[in-house]
Amino acid sequence: MGLLVEGKWQDDWYDTKKSAGKFQRQDASFRSNITPSQQANASRYQLYVSLACPWAHRTLIFRQLKSLQSLIDVTVVSPIMLQHGWEFAGDDGDKEPLYAASYLHQLYTKAKPDYSGRVTVPVLWDKTKGSLINNESADILRIFNNAFNHQTGNQLDFYPRALQASIDKVNEWVYHDINNGVYKAGFATTQTAYQEAFTALFKALDKAEQLLSEQRFLTGDYLTEADWRLFTTLIRFDAVYVGHFKCNQRRIADYPVLSNYLRSLYQLPGIADTVNWSHIKRHYYISHPMINPTQIVPAGPDLDFSASHNRGSWSLEQVVMKAS
Numbered sequence: 120m121g122l123l124v125e126g127k128w129q130d131d132w133y134d135t136k137k138s139a140g141k142f143q144r145q146d147a148s149f150r151s152n153i154t155p156s157q158q159a160n161a162s163r164y165q166l167y168v169s170l171a172c173p174w175a176h177r178t179l180i181f182r183q184l185k186s187l188q189s190l191i192d193v194t195v196v197s198p199i200m201l202q203h204g205w206e207f208a209g210d211d212g213d214k215e216p217l218y219a220a221s222y223l224h225q226l227y228t229k230a231k232p233d234y235s236g237r238v239t240v241p242v243l244w245d246k247t248k249g250s251l252i253n254n255e256s257a258d259i260l261r262i263f264n265n266a267f268n269h270q271t272g273n274q275l276d277f278y279p280r281a282l283q284a285s286i287d288k289v290n291e292w293v294y295h296d297i298n299n300g301v302y303k304a305g306f307a308t309t310q311t312a313y314q315e316a317f318t319a320l321f322k323a324l325d326k327a328e329q330l331l332s333e334q335r336f337l338t339g340d341y342l343t344e345a346d347w348r349l350f351t352t353l354i355r356f357d358a359v360y361v362g363h364f365k366c367n368q369r370r371i372a373d374y375p376v377l378s379n380y381l382r383s384l385y386q387l388p389g390i391a392d393t394v395n396w397s398h399i400k401r402h403y404y405i406s407h408p409m410i411n412p413t414q415i416v417p418a419g420p421d422l423d424f425s426a427s428h429n430r431g432s433w434s435l436e437q438v439v440m441k442a443s
């Protein structure tokens with residue numbers, strides 16, 4: 120794991136010394152937008168993901184939900200991320216198709232030769248300009264949600280105007296306490312920092328359990344981006360975060376409502392195909408030797424997300440608002 124400093128790669132683990140052992144996530148740096156009014160051609164973009172990464176996973180799910188599979192090509196990095204950061208080819212990662220790059224950091228310096236910062240997935244790349252459009256999954260979801268509707272005819276709206284205020288509100292606590300919360304617990308280097316993240320995480324999971332016992336989705340009757348943002352953390356939780364990140368007060372399997380909800384989302388068409396257990400487990404257990412020095416990947420637990428659930432039967436068209 121490392122980062123770029125003025126365009127030069129340095130192999131450095133996260134520095135938690137200045138923050139009392141707390142893991143502090145850096146903001147993404149490439150934040151350009153693509154809007155419906157640009158009538159952009161989706162085929163011009165390439166999406167780089169790790170199948171292990173919950174943030175990248177959101178974008179793959181939106182590519183699926185928004186019928187962009189045949190328009191936006193995906194390149195999958197190798198699951199194992201060590202001294203060179205994310206790599207292409209090897210350990211069943213794809214070859215980098217545009218520039219035959221070996222490492223993701225080479226794309227960052229191609230886009231910005233003096234870039235300083237972390238080299239993260241997902242990356243949305245403009246093949247025509249040879250530039251990095253956006254490396255913030257939250258933005259890429261919004262781009263996929265509406266920028267290419269004219270090409271796909273897919274009008275499903277996961278961030279509808281009427282629900283934006285409640286989606287933003289849910290995203291706020293889900294992001295800080297759950298999505299990033301598991302990382303704050305797992306990457307903490309003091310007991311106090313770990314305990315703080317752990318307490319907030321399970322309080323937020325209890326809140327989600329309660330909320331979803333009263334309504335079908337996080338913001339009510341409609342399925343929105345807020346649900347998908349929670350999904351990618353929940354799906355990894357029992358296999359990885361409970362053990363590797365020490366988030367072990369309860370498993371998702373111990374939350375009846377959250378487990379049924381998770382299965383109901385997993386079973387929607389195309390979603391199971393976006394979940395790759397081999398990449399997920401190998402990435403975390405092998406890529407963080409300071410947490411798991413033996414790099415042994417646990418064989419369990421047995422999980423079956425295709426088992427039946429009690430959240431009712433509905434199709435996407437019935438529970439997702441349409442863009443007007």
Ligand SMILES: N[C@@H](CCC(=O)N[C@@H](CS)C(=O)NCC(=O)O)C(=O)O
Nearest residue numbers: 172173174237239240241254255256
């Ligand atoms: N804010 C970013 C975070 C992405 C992120 O942190 N991705 C992780 C993988 S799960 C990564 O690439 N980490 C490499 C690093 O921090 O050096 C987003 O949501 O897109």
